[in-house]
Amino acid sequence: MSVVRLEHLTKTFPGGTTAVDDLTLTIDDGEFLVLVGPSGCGKSTVLRMIAGLEAVSGGAVSIDDEDVTDWPPKLRDIAMVFQNYALYPHMTVQENMGFALKLRHMDKAEASEKVNDTAGLLGLSTLLDRKPAALSGGQRQRVAMGRALVRRPRVFLLDEPLSNLDAKLRVSMRAELSRLHQRYRITTVYVTHDQVEAMTLGDRIAVLDRGRLQQVGTPDELYREPANRFVAGFMGSPSMNFATVDLGGDAGRVTVRLAGREFEVPAALRRRPGLARYLGSAVVMGLRPAAFAPATSAEVAALRVVPLGVESLGDEKHVLFRPPRAIAAAGDEPGGEDIPVAVDEADDIELWTAKVSQQTAVSIGEPIGLSVDLREAYFFDPVGGEAIPLQRDIAATAIAA
Ligand SMILES: Nc1ncnc2c1ncn2[C@@H]1O[C@H](COP(=O)(O)OP(=O)(O)O)[C@@H](O)[C@H]1O
Ligand SMILES: [Mg+2]
Numbered sequence: 001m002s003v004v005r006l007e008h009l010t011k012t013f014p015g016g017t018t019a020v021d022d023l024t025l026t027i028d029d030g031e032f033l034v035l036v037g038p039s040g041c042g043k044s045t046v047l048r049m050i051a052g053l054e055a056v057s058g059g060a061v062s063i064d065d066e067d068v069t070d071w072p073p074k075l076r077d078i079a080m081v082f083q084n085y086a087l088y089p090h091m092t093v094q095e096n097m098g099f100a101l102k103l104r105h106m107d108k109a110e111a112s113e114k115v116n117d118t119a120g121l122l123g124l125s126t127l128l129d130r131k132p133a134a135l136s137g138g139q140r141q142r143v144a145m146g147r148a149l150v151r152r153p154r155v156f157l158l159d160e161p162l163s164n165l166d167a168k169l170r171v172s173m174r175a176e177l178s179r180l181h182q183r184y185r186i187t188t189v190y191v192t193h194d195q196v197e198a199m200t201l202g203d204r205i206a207v208l209d210r211g212r213l214q215q216v217g218t219p220d221e222l223y224r225e226p227a228n229r230f231v232a233g234f235m236g237s238p239s240m241n242f243a244t245v246d247l248g249g250d251a252g253r254v255t256v257r258l259a260g261r262e263f264e265v266p267a268a269l270r271r272r273p274g275l276a277r278y279l280g281s282a283v284v285m286g287l288r289p290a291a292f293a294p295a296t297s298a299e300v301a302a303l304r305v306v307p308l309g310v311e312s313l314g315d316e317k318h319v320l321f322r323p324p325r326a327i328a329a330a331g332d333e334p335g336g337e338d339i340p341v342a343v344d345e346a347d348d349i350e351l352w353t354a355k356v357s358q359q360t361a362v363s364i365g366e367p368i369g370l371s372v373d374l375r376e377a378y379f380f381d382p383v384g385g386e387a388i389p390l391q392r393d394i395a396a397t398a399i400a401a
Contacts, residue, residue: 002064002154002187003029004050010058011045011211019045021211022059030185032178034202036192036234042211043191047157050189051078063154079153083160085144087132093119094128097147104151118150121180138169142176149184156188162197174200195235199223207231229385232286232378240286241352243323244382247278256285256374259303259324266375274389275379283388286378289318292354294362295369303370308351310362319362319370320351 004027011020019042027033035043048054050061052073060069068076079100087096094115101111119125122142132140141161148156158177162170178201181188192198198205199219207214207222207230215227219235226232232240245256247265254265254275269275275283295303309320354370362368379388 003027004155004187004189005062005065006046006050006059007062008059009046009049009056009061011042011049011054012057019211020049023208023211023213024059025206025213025216027187027189029187032181032188032190032201032203034190034192034198034205035208036195036198036205037208037214038234039193041208043193043208044159046208047080047159047189047191050155051080051157052076053080077154078157079148079151079155080157080159081144081148081161083163085141085161087140087143087147089132092129092131093124093135093143096132096143097124097150100147100151114150115146118146121183122146122176137165138173141165141173145177145180149180149186152184153186156186158188158190160192161190163192163194170197177201196237199235205235207234209234225387226378227387229284229286229380229387232380232387236288238289238318238353238355240288240378241323242284242286242380243352244282245285247275247281247283247379249279254279256283256377258285258372263372263374265377268375269377269379278379278381278388282382284380284382284385286380287352287372288376289353289355291373291376292319292356292370293373294356294360295371303372304367305352305354305370306367307362307364310364312358315358317356317358317360317362319354319356319360319368321354322349323352 006023006025006027009020009023010018012018021042023046025033035046037043045054049056052068052071052075056069060067062068063076088099091099094112097119098111098115101114106114115128116125119128122145124139124142124146127135127139132143135143141164145158145161162173165173174197177190190197190201202219204216204218205222206216209230215222215231217225222231222235226235229242233242243258245258248255248257248262249265254269255262256265257263265275303324305319305321305324307319307321309318311318311320356362380386381388
């Protein structure tokens with residue numbers, strides 16, 4: 001039973017970099033929490049402070065209600081696996097995995113049983129006598145995890161443990177990690193910059209940006225109700241597309257201007273609290289790539305875009321095009337308003353991506369019509385980037401009702 005509590009955790013390095021800024025987060029007993037964010041956002045520093053490898057500048061770490069902030073690493077009963085897992089090259093798999101138990105003077109028979117157990121679970125039973133040099137990358141990573149797990153730590157910390165493996169191996173190791181977690185239920189904090197890993201592994205995900213916690217929630221919550229533009233753009237692949245649009249209309253009708261044309265915001269979104277405040281002003285609208293589809297003949301919400309890139313992924317295609325603000329509206333005169341652009345002209349613009357089926361006929365430079373499902377639209381404050389409506393707006397309305 002281990003609950004890890006981080007309270008106002010802060011780290012400022014001597015050079016003045018604040019790597020972690022006032023992080024408060026509880027990792028529940030037996031939970032698999034993924035800490036995700038771009039490179040340099042402070043993930044490793046958080047893990048190192050939990051492990052006791054890095055002193056805190058402020059705040060506290062507690063495990064099971066015991067303040068361990070100033071405890072040395074070895075008293076915390078934490079195991080950590082890094083991206084560059086260093087195995088002892090002169091030791092066999094068996095010896096590598098049993099090393100921590102030997103240091104603890106565990107009875108030999110008991111230690112060997114534990115090693116064999118864990119090795120079995122990790123598919124390493126037939127490799128126990130090999131040295132690391134005679135193992136594949138995936139096998140070595142499994143030994144590193146086995147070595148950490150064998151002593152059943154209170155807390156398991158993993159820092160981008162799969163990033164050195166090839167894509168296929170990463171997928172199978174992800175499944176293996178989930179299985180291990182099901183079996184042992186050790187409270188785990190897993191660090192990654194990869195949102196796919198975060199979505200597939202985490203019971204909950206904590207998103208970090210520049211040392212600050214942006215949102216904590218289940219993968220589904222983060223995907224469906226991102227708290228701000230950063231989370232919205234980070235979770236999901238390809239990324240959400242953003243544009244600044246003018247919000248028009250009145251209480252009964254809300255519209256957005258996109259590509260010089262008005263689109264009505266669907267009632268379900270319009271009724272959401274928060275949006276009304278922005279009537280008559282600019283908001284940032286977000287659309288996931290899947291909100292687009294090839295337009296059928298007479299669709300209302302159709303944009304005409306000029307594909308600047310087409311990526312075929314086998315079962316789907318990604319169409320890249322200039323954001324609608326920079327392209328002309330689909331006019332009434334067929335093709336009349338299109339502005340074909342050269343690829344190099346778009347260099348400094350963040351292109352939008354639409355996800356369409358493999359069957360869609362699309363090629364670079366040939367305009368196509370796309371429908372936009374505005375029911376799938378997200379809205380963000382143009383200054384602070386927080387989602388409109390905020391969840392607390394919803395809660396407040398629910399209470400008022
Ligand atoms: N020992 C250190 N001294 C000074 N700055 C550091 C040190 N370690 C990390 N940093 C800085 O702190 C920030 C966060 O680093 P890190 O926690 O390693 O990020 P991440 O693991 O998310 O990539 C970065 O700007 C990094 O350069
Ligand atoms: Mg790191």
